[in-house]
Amino acid sequence: MKRQLLIVLVGALAMILAACGGQTPQAPASPAPADTSAPAAPADTAAPTATEAPPATTAPPAGGETQQPTAGGRIQTILTRGELICGVNQVLPGFGNVDSAGEFSGFDVDFCRAVAAALFDDPTAVQFRPLTAQERFTAVQTGEVDVLIRNTTWTLTRDGSVGLDFGPVTFYDGQGMMVRIDSGIETLEDMEGATICVQSGTTTELNLADNFRAIGVNFTPQVFEDADQTAAAYDAGQCDGFTTDKSGLVSYQTKLAVPADHKILDVTMSKEPLAPSVLQGDAQWADAINWIVLATIQAEEFGITSENIGDFLSSDNPDIRRFLGVEGELGQGIGLPNDFAARIISNVGNYEEIYNQNLGPETPFNLPRGQNALYTDGGLLYSPPFR
Numbered sequence: 285m286k287r288q289l290l291i292v293l294v295g296a297l298a299m300i301l302a303a304c305g306g307q308t309p310q311a312p313a314s315p316a317p318a319d320t321s322a323p324a325a326p327a328d329t330a331a332p333t334a335t336e337a338p339p340a341t342t343a344p345p346a347g348g349e350t351q352q353p354t355a356g357g358r359i360q361t362i363l364t365r366g367e368l369i370c371g372v373n374q375v376l377p378g379f380g381n382v383d384s385a386g387e388f389s390g391f392d393v394d395f396c397r398a399v400a401a402a403l404f405d406d407p408t409a410v411q412f413r414p415l416t417a418q419e420r421f422t423a424v425q426t427g428e429v430d431v432l433i434r435n436t437t438w439t440l441t442r443d444g445s446v447g448l449d450f451g452p453v454t455f456y457d458g459q460g461m462m463v464r465i466d467s468g469i470e471t472l473e474d475m476e477g478a479t480i481c482v483q484s485g486t487t488t489e490l491n492l493a494d495n496f497r498a499i500g501v502n503f504t505p506q507v508f509e510d511a512d513q514t515a516a517a518y519d520a521g522q523c524d525g526f527t528t529d530k531s532g533l534v535s536y537q538t539k540l541a542v543p544a545d546h547k548i549l550d551v552t553m554s555k556e557p558l559a560p561s562v563l564q565g566d567a568q569w570a571d572a573i574n575w576i577v578l579a580t581i582q583a584e585e586f587g588i589t590s591e592n593i594g595d596f597l598s599s600d601n602p603d604i605r606r607f608l609g610v611e612g613e614l615g616q617g618i619g620l621p622n623d624f625a626a627r628i629i630s631n632v633g634n635y636e637e638i639y640n641q642n643l644g645p646e647t648p649f650n651l652p653r654g655q656n657a658l659y660t661d662g663g664l665l666y667s668p669p670f671r
């Protein structure tokens with residue numbers, strides 16, 4: 285109890301200091317207490333996975349309360365609750381969006397469903413908690429959400445002093461700049477004296493300042509707390525440019541009054557690796573999220589889809605049998621059922637299916653895979669072995 289209270293207090297403090305964006309360097313110098321009380325090293329040495337031998341029982345790897353106090357904590361809480369609580373965006377079509385019927389959709393939303401499928405064999409066993417950029421980290425720190433899957437960039441500060449643990453990158457992104465086509469602006473250097481609409485509580489705000497300082501171009505930021513306000517101000521002509529992640533720009537362009545009047549400059553101002561995050565200190569839950577995301581990537585590499593998984597379940601290939609949980613006990617070591625990958629694929633799909641149904645050629649976004657292709661296709665997606 286005391287520890288939880290401490291986490292909440294330190295979390296609240298970190299939020300005040302880090303102003304939600306997790307950018308302010310004066311956040312607490314020492315790691316959050318969750319980290320100090322659950323050091324990774326003892327948990328690892330205690331876990332049987334160190335020898336690659338699967339655990340003997342379905343229980344989480346032994347380690348004892350003192351060494352691994354939170355192992356299995358969050359997973360058990362979710363299983364007892366009967367549903368996952370997933371922090372998402374609700375205003376970003378393609379990634380996290382809610383329609384007038386209250387139905388959530390998007391790439392990030394589908395990863396929430398993948399987690400629910402892994403845990404419950406039911407992609408609907410998830411409650412979506414819409415969060416703004418400002419609200420998102422407090423929601424993880426206080427335990428209000430089990431996991432945050434909301435176009436959130438993995439940064440050192442957020443991993444460290446904000447007290448999160450990030451999973452594998454689900455979408456490699458970078459910051460972009462949108463301008464009106466008739467402005468004649470082609471490069472950032474053409475933006476001397478421009479007013480630029482940007483949202484607070486994001487990596488975007490600081491990258492903007494860094495980039496323009498680096499090229500010696502003066503600009504005036506117009507800062508808004510809310511993404512809709514930011515885009516609306518740009519659309520109303522209050523700003524010459526609108527900057528955020530390129531994925532966000534592509535998404536927001538569809539919401540502007542005349543989308544065809546705008547273009548995204550051919551410049552990338554930063555690295556924005558978007559990844560799921562959980563509260564630091566529950567190694568088992570973090571591992572589970574990692575391998576759930578990786579399972580979607582490995583499934584694409586194997587060519588296993590929601591359509592053809594039936595054929596693969598009777599495969600003789602030991603790699604595939606282990607991956608799908610037909611044999612072996614891979615899931616056990618991370619607190620998941622052994623067939624967690626099969627559950628994800630059959631209920632939600634592999635990475636390519638998730639990508640295409642939300643961002644692919646049949647959608648208004650038609651985003652090329654680019655860096656988000658498998659490493660075998662020249663992209664950055666690569667799953668460590670499922671063994």
Ligand SMILES: N[C@@H](CCC(=O)N[C@@H](CS)C(=O)NCC(=O)O)C(=O)O
Binds near residue numbers: 416417511533
């Ligand atoms: N990836 C960046 C930006 C994420 C972000 O919050 N982007 C804005 C603009 S696209 C957004 O989603 N806003 C929606 C909201 O706050 O409701 C980060 O993690 O800071």
